[in-house]
Amino acid sequence: MYSFSGAGKPFSFGTVNHQLTQTTTDCVSKVRFSPVGFPAFLLGVTSWDCSCSVWQVQSNQNEIQAVPSFTTTHDAPILDLSFSYDGKAFFGGCSKTATMWNLSTNQKSTVASHDLPISCLAYINHPQVNDLLITGSWDGKLRCWDLRQPNFIMEENLGEPIFALDVQRSKPMMAVATGRMVHIFHTDSMRKEDTLKPPDVVKFNIRCVSCSSDFEGVAAGTSEGRLSFLRMDKKPGCTFKAHIQGADVTQYVMYQTNFCVHHPSSPLVISGGGDGVLAAVNRSTKKLLRSMQPELKIENDPVPISAGDISPDGSLIAYAHSYDWAMGRSGYRNQPTSVHIRKIEGDVK
Numbered sequence: 001m002y003s004f005s006g007a008g009k010p011f012s013f014g015t016v017n018h019q020l021t022q023t024t025t026d027c028v029s030k031v032r033f034s035p036v037g038f039p040a041f042l043l044g045v046t047s048w049d050c051s052c053s054v055w056q057v058q059s060n061q062n063e064i065q066a067v068p069s070f071t072t073t074h075d076a077p078i079l080d081l082s083f084s085y086d087g088k089a090f091f092g093g094c095s096k097t098a099t100m101w102n103l104s105t106n107q108k109s110t111v112a113s114h115d116l117p118i119s120c121l122a123y124i125n126h127p128q129v130n131d132l133l134i135t136g137s138w139d140g141k142l143r144c145w146d147l148r149q150p151n152f153i154m155e156e157n158l159g160e161p162i163f164a165l166d167v168q169r170s171k172p173m174m175a176v177a178t179g180r181m182v183h184i185f186h187t188d189s190m191r192k193e194d195t196l197k198p199p200d201v202v203k204f205n206i207r208c209v210s211c212s213s214d215f216e217g218v219a220a221g222t223s224e225g226r227l228s229f230l231r232m233d234k235k236p237g238c239t240f241k242a243h244i245q246g247a248d249v250t251q252y253v254m255y256q257t258n259f260c261v262h263h264p265s266s267p268l269v270i271s272g273g274g275d276g277v278l279a280a281v282n283r284s285t286k287k288l289l290r291s292m293q294p295e296l297k298i299e300n301d302p303v304p305i306s307a308g309d310i311s312p313d314g315s316l317i318a319y320a321h322s323y324d325w326a327m328g329r330s331g332y333r334n335q336p337t338s339v340h341i342r343k344i345e346g347d348v349k
Contacts, residue, residue: 011268011289013278013317014343018064023339024049028320029093031259031307031339033057034083035169042069043309043318044089045339046078052091054103057341059316064341070103082123082133090133092118098135100147111147115139122167122174124187129153134174134187136162142176142183144190154190158183166218168211170264175218177206182218182230196230198222199239210262210269212283219269219283221257223326227271229283238286243273255302256326259319261310263344270310272319274326276302296321296336303335310344317342 026049034042043066044054054070076095083089090111092098098112098121112118114137126132131147138161144154164177167187174185180202184194196218198206204223211218217231225243246252255274262269267284276294281287294302304326308319322337 009346011280011344011346013280013290013292014345016062016064016343017295018066018341020045020055020066020068020339020341022068023053023337024051025337026051027322027325028307028337028339029077029079030081031309031318031320032081032083033309033311033316033318035085036312037085038083039087041311042083043341044081044083045307045320046081046091046093048077050074050077052078052081052089052101054089057316059341059343064316064343066341070106072101072106072108074099076117079117080120082121084123084131085125088123090121090123092121092135096137098133098145100133112143112145112152114141114143116161119162120165122165124167124169127188134165134167136165136176138162140178142185156185156190156192163206164208166209166211168213168215170213171211171215173211173215175209175211177209177220179205182206182209182220184218184232194232196232196234198226198228198230199237201239202226202228207257208260208271210260212262212267213264217283219260219262219271221260221271221273223256225254225257225273225275227257227260227269227279227281229269238281238283240279240281240288242271242279242281242288242291243275243277245275255304256324258304258306258324259308261308261317263310263314264312265314268314270308270317272305272308274302274304274324276305276321278305278308278317278319295340296338298333298335301333315344317344 024047055066079093116139143152227242229237260271296303304324323335
């Protein structure tokens with residue numbers, strides 16, 4: 001049994017729902033907590049309005065507080081964000097570049113570039129290089145940047161646009177998503193070690209990935225609203241209709257899965273999707289634990305959950321409501337934007 005706040009109770013997303021102030025009014029592309037070891041407990045939010053904003057978070061048993069602390073703008077929409085351990089944030093996006101932002105001095109510098117927009121990035125503390133930034137792009141290239149040098153030190157051409165990546169901080173493992181494949185890299189050597197494919201029931205592209213903390217596999221969310229767990233040993237995993245809504249198999253609506261995250265110390269996987277729902281599954285028991293009802297609607301349609309993240313200790317889940325552009329311009333109806341933090345409560349059995 002894995003216990004969270006409120007042990008002995010059924011798993012839930014908690015009753016405390018803290019909504020951040022001074023957030024963007026445009027579509028949120030990424031929500032990211034700072035890692036263990038960072039000088040402060042922060043939550044970063046990036047947006048299609050070219051902004052990157054950071055809140056300082058405090059949480060106790062009864063309440064959550066988030067104070068606006070840092071904000072900056074860029075010359076193009078920002079798609080992803082990552083924190084280092086020493087007080088820096090990294091962001092990249094449609095400018096085709098990645099920026100290092102020193103939060104204490106507010107200094108910014110360009111540290112990476114691609115031929116097309118940077119869709120995803122991650123900072124890691126490498127055993128040989130120390131400060132290493134990994135960037136993935138719609139140009140299909142995965143690049144590694146030693147922040148002491150102006151040029152990339154490694155490039156892997158994966159042959160098709162890269163949509164997402166995730167680095168497991170406790171083990172030298174990285175998952176990179178292209179199309180319907182997940183490429184596995186060993187981050188110490190930065191060599192590709194394997195390719196995982198979802199089961200045949202998954203028909204559409206993978207939009208998000210999350211490495212398990214025990215090195216067993218990767219969670220993958222898809223454009224058709226499924227959430228799969230792909231095992232490293234190639235044994236059958238599990239797939240859930242996490243964001244597919246409908247009364248029966250003949251009538252249902254598929255909403256894309258926009259984020260998925262692993263709990264750091266349990267088999268819990270949480271995802272958010274275009275149906276405006278947070279879903280939680282146990283990949284060990286292969287059970288759906290909880291599916292939160294949509295909080296926000298417009299014209300009777302749910303406002304999507306476009307991004308989210310789990311805190312390093314697994315006690316909080318942060319997520320954003322905003323349009324996710326799954327239906328293109330025709331689906332945009334001035335959906336409201338908001339960012340929330342909830343407590344993860346109860347037991348996972």
